[in-house]
Amino acid sequence: xxxxxxxxxARLAARPSSTGYWTGFVIVLGLLILAxxxxxxxxxxxxxxxxxxxxxxxxxxxxxxxxxxxSFGHSAxxxxxxxxxxxxxxxxxxxxxxxxxxxxxxxxxxxxAFVAYFSTRLRDIYFSITTLVFxxxxxxxxxxxxxxxxGENGLNFARPPLGIPGLFSVPFTSDTMHWFVLAVxxxxxxxxxxxxxxxxxxVLQAIRENEPRTRAxxxxxxxxxxxxxxxxxxxxxxxxxxxxxxxxxxxxDFVFFLISGEVVIWNVMGGIGTLVGPVVGAAFxxxxxxxxxxxxxxxxxxxxxxxxxxxxxFMPQGLLGFLxxxxxx
Amino acid sequence: VGFPLExxxxxxxxxxxTGMILALVASGLTLIFGIxxxxxxxxxxxxxxxxxxxxxxxxxxxxxxxxxxIATLTIALLGAGIQITTLRPLLGRDPLTTILATFGLSLxxxxxxxxxxxxxxxxIPEPFTGHFNLFYLEYPWYRIVIALLSAAIIxxxxxxxxxxxYGIWIRAxxxxxxxxxxxxxxxxxxxxxxxxxxxxxxxxxxxxFGPLVGVNHAMGLDWVLKAFIVVVVGGMGNLGGSIxxxxxxxLLEAYAxxxxxxxxxxxxxxxxxxxxxxxxxxxxxxxxxx
Numbered sequence: 001x002x003x004x005x006x007x008x009x010a011r012l013a014a015r016p017s018s019t020g021y022w023t024g025f026v027i028v029l030g031l032l033i034l035a036x037x038x039x040x041x042x043x044x045x046x047x048x049x050x051x052x053x054x055x056x057x058x059x060x061x062x063x064x065x066x067x068x069x070x071s072f073g074h075s076a077x078x079x080x081x082x083x084x085x086x087x088x089x090x091x092x093x094x095x096x097x098x099x100x101x102x103x104x105x106x107x108x109x110x111x112x113a114f115v116a117y118f119s120t121r122l123r124d125i126y127f128s129i130t131t132l133v134f135x136x137x138x139x140x141x142x143x144x145x146x147x148x149x150x151g152e153n154g155l156n157f158a159r160p161p162l163g164i165p166g167l168f169s170v171p172f173t174s175d176t177m178h179w180f181v182l183a184v185x186x187x188x189x190x191x192x193x194x195x196x197x198x199x200x201x202x203v204l205q206a207i208r209e210n211e212p213r214t215r216a217x218x219x220x221x222x223x224x225x226x227x228x229x230x231x232x233x234x235x236x237x238x239x240x241x242x243x244x245x246x247x248x249x250x251x252x253d254f255v256f257f258l259i260s261g262e263v264v265i266w267n268v269m270g271g272i273g274t275l276v277g278p279v280v281g282a283a284f285x286x287x288x289x290x291x292x293x294x295x296x297x298x299x300x301x302x303x304x305x306x307x308x309x310x311x312x313x314f315m316p317q318g319l320l321g322f323l324x325x326x327x328x329x
Numbered sequence: 330v331g332f333p334l335e336x337x338x339x340x341x342x343x344x345x346x347t348g349m350i351l352a353l354v355a356s357g358l359t360l361i362f363g364i365x366x367x368x369x370x371x372x373x374x375x376x377x378x379x380x381x382x383x384x385x386x387x388x389x390x391x392x393x394x395x396x397x398x399i400a401t402l403t404i405a406l407l408g409a410g411i412q413i414t415t416l417r418p419l420l421g422r423d424p425l426t427t428i429l430a431t432f433g434l435s436l437x438x439x440x441x442x443x444x445x446x447x448x449x450x451x452x453i454p455e456p457f458t459g460h461f462n463l464f465y466l467e468y469p470w471y472r473i474v475i476a477l478l479s480a481a482i483i484x485x486x487x488x489x490x491x492x493x494x495y496g497i498w499i500r501a502x503x504x505x506x507x508x509x510x511x512x513x514x515x516x517x518x519x520x521x522x523x524x525x526x527x528x529x530x531x532x533x534x535x536x537x538f539g540p541l542v543g544v545n546h547a548m549g550l551d552w553v554l555k556a557f558i559v560v561v562v563g564g565m566g567n568l569g570g571s572i573x574x575x576x577x578x579x580l581l582e583a584y585a586x587x588x589x590x591x592x593x594x595x596x597x598x599x600x601x602x603x604x605x606x607x608x609x610x611x612x613x614x615x616x617x618x619x
Contacts, residue, residue, distance in 0.1 A: 070425050122606055125368050125424060129557055130606055133599050136554065140599075144592050261432055268429055301440040309433035312426055313418050 021326060029186060036178045048178045050286055051185045052242045054279030057266040058192060059235035064264070065273030066196055067228045068208030069123075073115060073131030074263045076138045077233040079255030080107040081240025083142065086155045086250040095160035101241050108237020109230060111138065116229035120222055123211075132257055139255040154251030157244075172245075181242050188235055192275055195231070197328070204228055265308050271318030274327045280320055335464040336587055342463070344583030346472045348576035349479035353534040354552055355559040355571040356483055357527030363566025364503045364523050366424040367416055370431040372531055372556060373549030374438035379404045379532025380544040381442055384451045393456035397536045401529045408528025412521045420520075435549070442546040450543025453536065475537045482533060483572060486526070490568075499523055503566070558602045564612025573614055577601075 032051070036044045056078055063069045084107030085100040092099055119130040142149045149155065162176055163169030172180070195201050203224050206214040215221045244250050253259075262285065263278075270281025288307065292300035311318070320327070358372050379400045386396040415430050460467035490496035501509040502519045510516045535544075542548070559578055563570030578598045585594035605613055 070428070118603060118607060122610060125428065126561070126606060126610065128425070128428060129561060130603065132554075133558070133602055137596055137599050140593060140596055144590065261436075264429065264432070299440050299444045301436045302444065305433045305435075305437035305440070309415055309430050309437070312430045312433060313415060316422075316426065 029182075032182050033179070036175045041174070044174065044178060046286070046290070048174075048181050048246060050279070050283045051178075051181050052239055052246060053266070053282040053286065055185045055188055055242065056236050056239035057263055057270070057278030057282045058189065058275050059232045059239065060263045061267055061272055061275055061278045062192065062196070062204075062228060062232040062235075064267050065275075065277075066201065066208060067204045067225065068211075069120075069225070069228075070128045070264060071131045071229070071232070072128045072257060072260045072264065073119075073133075073135035074232075074236050075255050075257055075259035076115065076131075076135035077108045077112055077236035078240040078243070078259065079138065079142065079250075079252070080111045081105070081237030082244040082250040082254060083107060083149060083155070083240075084237065085241040085244040086157055089157040089160060089244075090155065095158065096165075097160040097162060097245075098165075100160060100245065101238070104241035104244070105234055105237050108240065109234050112230045112233025112237070113226075115233070116226040120225040120229060132260065135255065135257050135260055139252060139257070142255050143252045149252070150250075152252060154249055154253075156249050159245060159248055177246060181246065184238065184242060188238060189275060192235065196275070200224070200227075267318075268316075269308065269311055269318055271320035271324060274320050274324050276327060277318055277320035277324075281318060284319060333587065337584070339463060339466060339468075340583040340587060341580065342468065342472075344580035345576060346476045347583070348579030349476040350534045350538050351552075351555055351559060351579055352572040352575035353479045353482060353537075354531050355556040355563070355575050356486065356568055357530040358556045359560045359563070359566055359568060359571045360486075360499075360523055361527045362560065363568075364499060365416070365420070365520050367427040367524075368424065368431070368557075369524075369527070370428055370553065371411070371435040371438060372431075372527070373551070373553030374435045374442075375404055375408060375528045375531040375549075376535040376538075376552050377442060377544070377546065377549035378407070378438060379535030380453070380539045380548070381446055381451070381535075382532065383453055383536035383539055384446075384544055387453055393453070396453075397533060400536045401533045404532030405525040405529030409521050409525040411528075412524035416524065417517065417520070420517075435553075439546055439549060446546065448546070450545040452543055453539035455540040471540060475541075478537060479534065482530065486530070487568070495519070495522060555598065558598050562602055562605045562613055564614050567612060567614060570612055570614030574612075577613075 032047070035047050039047065056074065059077075060071055060074045063071045081104040084104035087107070088100040088103035089095045115131060115134045119127055119134065122130055143151060145151070159172050159177075161169045161171050162180060170176070196204070203214065203219055206217075206219070207221055207224060211221060240254070243254070266281035266285055267278045268281070269284050270279065271277030285304065288304050289300050292303050296302070315321075317324070354372065354376055358369055361367050361369050361372075382400040382403050383396045386399045387393065390396060390399075411434060415434060416427060419426050419430060455469065455471045457471060459470040461470060462468070488496075490500060498509070498514045498519050499522070501512070501514055502516055506516060509519075555578065559574045560571050562578065563572070563574030578601060581597050581601060582591075582594045585597040
């Protein structure tokens with residue numbers, strides 16, 4: 001009994017302290033909560049969008065950074081989340097926030113299950129190409145099925161009120177929208193971090209490190225991969241719902257694979273396998289875009305592409321790569 | 330309505346013509362993959378830039394065939410430059426990093442073209458304008474010439490790989506990079522040459538395809554996707570397989586567009602790819618290793 005207690009105490013003492021991590025977490029969260037109160041409208045909106053894109057990037061990190069599968073099809077999950085939310089907001093009267101999230105998540109999860117079933121049988125670049133092709137299939141369907149999806153023009157809708165049924169219901173302001181997005185993204189981050197530190201997350205990382213050995217130990221690798229793609233797809237869909245709520249439209253451009261490509265860029269820029277790295281990568285990318293498009297207008301992708309390619313060659317760990325161990329403790 | 334025999338014949342011809350151009354793009358892509366495990370995402374951009382260089386030299390020289398030659402050589406040089414600066418440092422790293430690096434490059438090249446040439450599509454005039462009668466259509470001879478010319482270029486590539494000194498070096502490097510280096514083959518140079526050849530072939534197909542549709546900065550995207558499909562369906566790194574797969578996929582899309590819009594016809598080749606990956610992951614034309 002006492003030996004047990006001593007062992008537990010020793011283990012607890014040996015565990016690296018996570019005080020530094022939580023201090024950083026609280027400081028960043030505090031700054032993000034205060035952001036809409038001090039920032040001008042343009043930059044407030046900018047921060048909200050970074051959070052939404054950050055959630056999309058974070059969801060894709062589950063595959064790229066933790067399971068070791070590079071998805072080039074995250075735009076499909078994101079887009080289906082968007083169109084799912086649009087379906088709820090346009091067909092159900094009065095429009096309801098939680099129903100929009102439910103529809104969006106269900107749509108993304110359905111698509112993710114479909115894509116996962118086929119794509120996880122393949123590895124490496126074949127997985128990437130399959131996800132890319134699937135996202136293009138959904139793009140073509142959404143782009144050409146004009147009666148339902150609005151085709152090239154997409155769908156426009158009004159924002160639902162923010163509320164809890166039976167308790168309260170207020171219209172969204174730009175500040176409450178920011179806080180709502182922040183709450184969803186923070187909750188998602190904490191859930192994903194917990195999941196990636198759980199035994200399930202450890203198996204995913206084992207697959208990344210050595211798939212044949214993981215299989216040999218007796219894990220059903222395919223099943224883990226399918227769940228991993230679905231988990232990733234659900235959170236990507238959640239990001240899509242948030243984007244739809246923030247911008248009040250759903251458009252086929254967001255299903256196009258260039259978005260998926262950008263998501264991969266954010267991951268690599270920020271540092272994969274850290275969950276926050278991709279968010280930082282998204283912020284870095286969007287800041288670069290903002291800076292360069294001031295004097296290069298739509299050609300900002302020329303310098304951004306050069307910077308990205310250089311980072312792939314010279315800085316494969318990304319901006320936060322040096323913190324990787326710390327962030328996963 | 331009855332059996333649309335005439336339309337089917339016309340679409341077969343169309344499918345063959347696009348199939349041959351696609352084969353030209355895809356054989357470069359598969360050569361590059363086969364020899365250095367590089368999935369070249371920028372291949373479509375090289376195709377597009379080739380077409381643009383073709384429009385410029387066409388204005389300057391007035392000769393289609395001269396433009397074809399100049400565009401091919403220019404883009405081959407550009408390809409060599411790209412290989413040396415961005416892909417050589419990545420040798421020996423995860424093949425996925427080459428997708429990322431070439432994706433970054435494709436963004437740069439595509440937006441460079443938009444910046445340099447503007448958003449309005451340009452047209453390369455056909456080198457000759459003869460027609461022959463095909464049912465109710467006047468079918469341009471130029472299309473037939475494209476198909477034949479593509480076939481000629483691919484045959485030349487095949488002969489080069491089979492009998493040329495560099496061709497033999499290329500095949501040796503594909504089989505075993507380390508052994509080839511040990512035998513004194515300059516492997517880094519071989520890599521650069523292969524990338525240049527692939528880039529040049531993409532550019533040539535861009536110029537040949539230019540007269541059929543407008544040349545614009547986004548045309549590479551479509552082609553790189555199609556070329557990926559073809560290369561996977563044909564078996565990665567398998568030259569003959571990707572040529573057959575190019576014709577197969579193009580015919581499939583041509584027939585499909587008899588019933589659905591061309592935008593939706595793409596889905597058929599996507600489905601063909603997914604079915605191939607599921608049932609014969611090594612491609613249709615390679616025996617599945619057991």
